[in-house]
Amino acid sequence: MARIGRNGKHHQQGCLLGQGVLQHNTDTGDQIRKERTKAKSGLRRAVPVLLQLEEIVKRRDKACFETKDTVVKEGLEKRKQKERQRQRQKGEEGEEEEEEKEEEEVFATATRGKQPMTLLPREGFLTSRPWQA
16 A cells, blocks of 8 residues: 555655645546646647747847847937037037137237246246246
């Protein structure tokens, strides 16, 4: 006689009972074998379904990668647009700054006798004495 296994059922049946293949512990060994072969054939039938699922998953992943690529491309395009805008703004500001620099240089040359203004004293500043030249 088979050993008593899980839930007080016969061990041989308890395995399949746990898998939900068998419902009762009154089945004989022949029925258990039939159920086992059915389960195996069921797995054989399930293989194409699993393959279909794998294909679906692959398609989904591919779609994810495609969307990721498009997101990356869109992000790069947005970055480029922002950089262009910054360059335009810098260009406008740069023109203003250039005008200011030109004005300062004109002022410096007019007041200092053709020497640009410098905030830091140059080497030999005291000896050259530009205001006496």
